[in-house]
């Protein structure tokens with residue numbers, strides 16, 4: 001009789017395995033990008049996109065960006081957030097330096113698109129981005145970054161330079177066994193309507209430069225791409 005091996009013990013995540021990848025040229029320059037899906041995740045179609053880079057430095061840790069899906073910002077260039085700008089900044093850096101973009105299907109910080117739209121309506125009545133989630137009886141941030149760690153491990157990327165302003169991403173990846181050797185800040189892209197959103201992020205310990213928001217308030221424009229810092 002054949003003994004079937006259980007896929008995972010109860011409470012243990014299923015093994016995460018990359019599916020065969022496919023190359024997709026991106027943008028007007030046709031940046032070569034390798035799209036990789038996975039089996040054994042949480043049922044959502046998270047994607048890793050690997051870039052060889054025009055000028056990779058093999059001595060540096062792999063540049064990685066974990067991007068949470070934002071249909072309104074990524075696809076429709078919403079001015080209520082800066083997700084689209086951050087995504088394009090990350091792709092430009094990865095096209096140059098090489099690395100991996102994880103496009104995580106964690107829309108609305110994990111509460112989903114319809115709930116995010118409900119939250120926007122509450123924000124229009126005065127709630128900040130985090131209060132609005134609470135008023136909907138939803139978590140302020142429902143994202144699970146262990147998914148990202150498992151995707152990176154599955155494609156053999158374990159020592160990274162993380163592009164983020166979010167300390168929670170750094171902490172959760174480290175707890176999941178990823179060596180976050182360096183971090184780079186993303187730019188802060190201020191529009192006429194996203195200042196309250198960015199200020200709420202600052203109050204929730206995002207590593208935004210408060211000066212950039214003040215300058216923006218004074219009409220001195222946007223802060224560009226961020227700085228690099230080693231992680232202690």
Ligand SMILES: Nc1nc2c(ncn2[C@@H]2O[C@H](COP(=O)(O)OP(=O)(O)OP(=O)(O)O)[C@@H](O)[C@H]2O)c(=O)[nH]1
Pocket residue numbers: 066067068069070071081083086106107108109110111115116119120129133163164165166169186197201206
């Ligand atoms: N619930 C909710 N989600 C939002 C709102 N604005 C943007 N998002 C979602 O927030 C996610 C982006 O997260 P952010 O908190 O802006 O940034 P981050 O990814 O945590 O941090 P960085 O790595 O520094 O960019 C995307 O999934 C967006 O859809 C909002 O007002 N309410």
Ligand SMILES: [Zn+2]
Pocket residue numbers: 070072073074081082083084
């Ligand atoms: Zn957004």
